[in-house]
Amino acid sequence: MTGAPLVQQPSGARAWLLSPEPASRWQARLGRFYLGWRAFSKNPLAVLGLGVVLLLILVAIFADLIAPYSPIIGGNLRTERLLPPSAAHWFGTDDLARDIFSRVVYGSRTTLWVVMLVAIIATPIGLAMGTVAGYLGGWVDTVLMRITDIFLAFPRLILALAFVAALGPGIDNAIIAIAITSWPPYARIARAETLTIRNSDFIAAVKLQGASTPRIILGHVVPLCLSSLIVRVTLDMAGIILTAAGLGFLGLGAQPPMPEWGAMVATGRNYLIDQWWVAAMPGAAIFVVSLGFNLLGDGLRDVLDPKAAK
Structure with a gap:
């Protein structure tokens, strides 16, 4: 007599996480x-992207321990200028006899700083504009979305160039300019999500309980918009990095002698034929990090997007 195949039940911590009846909100959140x-x-590609992003963070944190040379002070200009990659200088040296590997390592701090500050500044602005416009509707929606359309009408790099030209060159002004040009897509996404939420039954129930409009937006609408926004912000990181590198390439971002990948590529273009490594190494760093953020964003979209096919 043959019995039905046994299904192995999860045990231990896994069983606690996968419990169909969680005992607390904390357990339910950990389970999700x-x-x-x-x-x-x-x-696997999403895991690879996560690995690249984590590597960027670790390199930025431990740059002092990883970099074998100073990123600013060069060596002997007669004997160590424009050396090819070797055991002593893994990525070669630049026109001022500075170790390119050390400058790329320290440049990761600048890149991570730009990415973090732009996300911290632009995301709340876009989230606030989108949720308020979508929930209130009417003339508020019209005014806020027309402002958003004005920003979306210009290419991001061109608009960032205009703001940096007005504010002056420098990494801080570049971050402000990139943040100002990055929020409109987030506002669009937050508004679209809010339009699908505001007429839901649970919003009506909260209204009947006497909740105010700010409390409904902050406590119920904003949390439901975050997953889509996180995916978009992660996917936008590659564009933010390229915009920052573009500003640095044009001399409007980080100023010398600060190590910044775009500025390093701009320096290396003068030696592209014979000393290709001067521009290729920071360019490869920009490519790898941008690719990592894109892969991570694609993976997060598959996990967090409730409308994606499972």
């Missing part, structure tokens, strides 16, 4: 995180 991580880890 675990399921999301399982789905995310099945995508």
Whole structure:
């Protein structure tokens, strides 16, 4: 007599995470995180992107320990200028006899600083504009969305160039300019999500309980918009890095002798034929980090997007 095949039940911590009846909100949240991580880890490219981003963070944190030379002070201009990659200088040296590997390592701090500050500044602005416009509607929606359309009408790099030209060159002004040009897509996404939420039954129930409009937006609408916004912000990181590198390439971003990948590429273009490594190494860093953020964003979209096919 053959019996039905036995299904192995999860045990221990896994069983606690996958419990169909969680005992607390904390357990339910950890369970959702675990399921999301399982789905995310099945995508090898997304895991590769996460690894690249984590490597960028670690390199930026431990740059002092990783870099073998000073990123600013060069060596002997007679004997160490424009040296090719070797055991002593892994990425070669530039026109001022500075170690390119050390400058790329320290440049990761600038890149991470730009990415973090732009996300911190632009995301709340876009989220606030989109949720308020979508929830209130009417003339508020019209005014806020027309302002958004004005910003979207110009290419991001061109608009950032205009703001940096007005504010003056420098990494701080470049961050402000990039943040000012980055929020409109987030506002569009937040508005679209809010339009699908504002007429829901649970919003009507909260209104009947006497909740004010700010409380409804902050406590109920904003949390439901965050997942889509996180995906978009992650995917936009590559564009932010390229915009920052473009400003640095044009001399409007980080100023010498500060190590910044775009400025390093601009320096290396003068030696592109014979000393290709001067421009190629920071260019490869820009490519790898941008690709990592794109892969990570694609993986997060598959996990966090409720409308994606499972």
